[in-house]
Amino acid sequence: xxxxxxxxxxxxxxxxxxxxxxxxxxxxxxxxxxxxxxxxxxxxxxxxxxxxxxxxxxxxxxxxxxxxxxxxxxxxxxxxxxxxxxxxxxxxxxxxxxxxxxxxxxxxxxxxxxxxxxxxxxxxxxxxxxxxxxxxxxxxxxxxxxxxxxxxxxxxxxxxxxxxxxxxxxxxxxxxxxxxxxxxxxxxxxxxxxxxxxxxxxxxxxxxxxxxxxxxxxxxxxxxxxxxxxxxxxxxxxxxxxxxxxxxxxxxxx
Amino acid sequence: xxxxxxxxxxxxxxxxxxxxxxxxxxxxxxxxxxxxxxxxxxxxxxxxxxxxxxxxxxxxxxxxxxxxxxxxxxxxxxxxxxxxxxxxxxxxxxxxxxxxxxxxxxxxxxxxxxxxxxxxxxxxxxxxxxxxxxxxxxxxxxxxxxxxxxxxxxxxxxxxxxxxxxxxxxxxxxxxxxxxxxxxxxxxxxxxxxxxxxxxxxxxxxxxxxxxxxxxxxxxxxxxxxxxxxxxxxxxxxxxxxxxxxxxxxxxxxxxxxxxxxxxxxxxxxxxxxxxxxxxxxxxxxxxxxxxxxxxxxxxxxxxxxxxxxxxxxxxxxxxxx
Numbered sequence: 001x002x003x004x005x006x007x008x009x010x011x012x013x014x015x016x017x018x019x020x021x022x023x024x025x026x027x028x029x030x031x032x033x034x035x036x037x038x039x040x041x042x043x044x045x046x047x048x049x050x051x052x053x054x055x056x057x058x059x060x061x062x063x064x065x066x067x068x069x070x071x072x073x074x075x076x077x078x079x080x081x082x083x084x085x086x087x088x089x090x091x092x093x094x095x096x097x098x099x100x101x102x103x104x105x106x107x108x109x110x111x112x113x114x115x116x117x118x119x120x121x122x123x124x125x126x127x128x129x130x131x132x133x134x135x136x137x138x139x140x141x142x143x144x145x146x147x148x149x150x151x152x153x154x155x156x157x158x159x160x161x162x163x164x165x166x167x168x169x170x171x172x173x174x175x176x177x178x179x180x181x182x183x184x185x186x187x188x189x190x191x192x193x194x195x196x197x198x199x200x201x202x203x204x205x206x207x208x209x210x211x212x213x214x215x216x217x218x219x220x221x222x223x224x225x226x227x228x229x230x231x232x233x234x235x236x237x238x239x240x241x242x243x244x245x246x247x248x249x250x251x252x253x254x
Numbered sequence: 255x256x257x258x259x260x261x262x263x264x265x266x267x268x269x270x271x272x273x274x275x276x277x278x279x280x281x282x283x284x285x286x287x288x289x290x291x292x293x294x295x296x297x298x299x300x301x302x303x304x305x306x307x308x309x310x311x312x313x314x315x316x317x318x319x320x321x322x323x324x325x326x327x328x329x330x331x332x333x334x335x336x337x338x339x340x341x342x343x344x345x346x347x348x349x350x351x352x353x354x355x356x357x358x359x360x361x362x363x364x365x366x367x368x369x370x371x372x373x374x375x376x377x378x379x380x381x382x383x384x385x386x387x388x389x390x391x392x393x394x395x396x397x398x399x400x401x402x403x404x405x406x407x408x409x410x411x412x413x414x415x416x417x418x419x420x421x422x423x424x425x426x427x428x429x430x431x432x433x434x435x436x437x438x439x440x441x442x443x444x445x446x447x448x449x450x451x452x453x454x455x456x457x458x459x460x461x462x463x464x465x466x467x468x469x470x471x472x473x474x475x476x477x478x479x480x481x482x483x484x485x486x487x488x489x490x491x492x493x494x495x496x497x498x499x500x501x502x503x504x505x506x507x508x509x510x511x512x513x514x515x516x517x518x519x520x521x522x523x524x525x526x527x528x529x530x531x532x533x534x535x536x537x538x539x540x541x542x543x544x545x546x547x548x549x550x551x552x553x554x555x556x557x558x559x560x561x562x563x564x565x566x567x568x569x570x571x572x573x574x575x576x
């Protein structure tokens with residue numbers, strides 16, 4: 001446990017020692033802010049219209065604003081994850097510092113968990129910026145906070161599983177760019193799988209079940225479904241397990 | 255302290271280390287000598303548990319590298335060929351990270367960092383970013399991280415590669431100072447380096463053990479001590495082996511006389527001279543004056559430098575073929 005924290009701390013430090021962290025946060029703030037503005041503006045316009053028509057059907061902030069906003073963030077996450085994970089192992093392999101880690105009295109599992117945890121914390125820091133937008137809703141309205149919490153839990157789980165995949169990809173190459181691009185391709189694929197969900201054939205249902213984004217939908221609505229939690233947790237486990245295998249095979253092949 | 259038996263490391267296409275066995279006593283400095291690509295780094299990586307051996311065993315302080323890697327790693331300080339540094343960290347921060355990683359308790363860290371920065375003369379750059387350090391400082395910082403947890407065994411892969419002459423002398427001095435409390439293995443392809451820093455030499459080539467010897471033997475051969483094969487025969491009467499040996503041993507400049515074999519009244523000896531003495535003329539005169547037949551007199555034995563040159567030459571040929 002202690003070793004995990006030592007490695008995690010070092011990784012976090014190097015994120016914030018380079019401009020990557022700040023750059024990512026800034027870009028995310030702009031994109032998330034833009035989506036938030038558009039969604040809120042539409043919501044405000046609709047509610048004004050509905051009042052003027054006199055029909056006054058209930059406008060739910062959770063349903064109309066937060067759900068769409070969180071869905072958008074989950075997609076933005078697909079683009080951010082590769083930039084967080086690409087350097088995790090690729091850089092250590094390139095510079096030879098992997099030899100320091102591998103010859104220190106720590107287990108591979110501890111190295112992997114430490115790095116993944118650092119990536120997850122970095123990702124959470126970025127998510128936190130979007131929480132500022134949501135906080136505005138609380139300042140001017142009365143949304144239900146429980147679905148929001150579930151939504152963010154979903155974002156964290158989705159991030160965790162993409163980060164685990166990214167960590168694995170990063171162990172397979174010495175080149176950060178390749179690691180980043182490959183991770184991005186995988187993320188994109190896991191998103192695109194969802195687009196064929198209208199098909200009812202068996203293979204299409206399997207493919208759309210594999211989509212990370214599809215499993216986020218219930219979370220966005222504020223529904224905590226064990227099926228989706230299990231999906232995310234098992235992908236996290238799979239990603240980290242593959243990372244451990246890949247690290248081990250690195251030693252046998254070298 | 256270190257015991258390697260029948261160690262073999264095979265990669266997909268080639269054998270990097272082929273059935274190597276050696277032992278290193280506590281507190282010794284051992285030089286790993288060989289041309290590039292001989293398998294020095296691979297052997298060191300096996301000892302540090304970075305690579306698992308294909309077959310054979312390696313033990314450090316009584317722990318097997320396959321069975322108790324964590325225990326072995328605790329007792330080893332390792333400086334790879336390229337010092338494993340994080341350019342975005344400060345020197346002090348880096349040492350702290352490595353110290354914690356090696357399992358030093360938090361309260362001991364500041365004291366250890368002070369000690370190793372003084373030993374490795376990096377005290378004046380403690381607040382600098384590693385990316386701003388010069389090559390010499392990086393190398394010394396690499397050494398500092400290897401000794402931060404005060405390991406029993408130090409494994410240094412070409413610690414002086416790429417340094418300027420002054421830095422090389424300083425680094426060698428530093429390594430000599432570390433001996434005694436640590437058992438040190440260092441690899442190099444520079445012969446004088448071994449002579450100046452090590453007590454024991456292990457020469458490997460193409461993955462095979464070419465020779466192990468103490469540095470005294472090595473330098474004795476290098477300094478021009480010669481080894482001569484002599485074949486003597488009685489002229490009229492058969493000759494006793496003992497009388498010839500006594501006669502040869504009395505010669506000035508002879509350090510050792512070895513009896514090889516006796517056949518058909520002929521006696522083979524191998525005579526070693528003291529350092530820098532030429533004894534062939536004296537032997538010839540002594541044999542003839544004693545009234546014996548001198549059947550053969552030729553220098554034998556390759557010096558380690560000759561062995562080493564042969565090794566490098568064959569490597570160069572191999573390189574050309576490719």
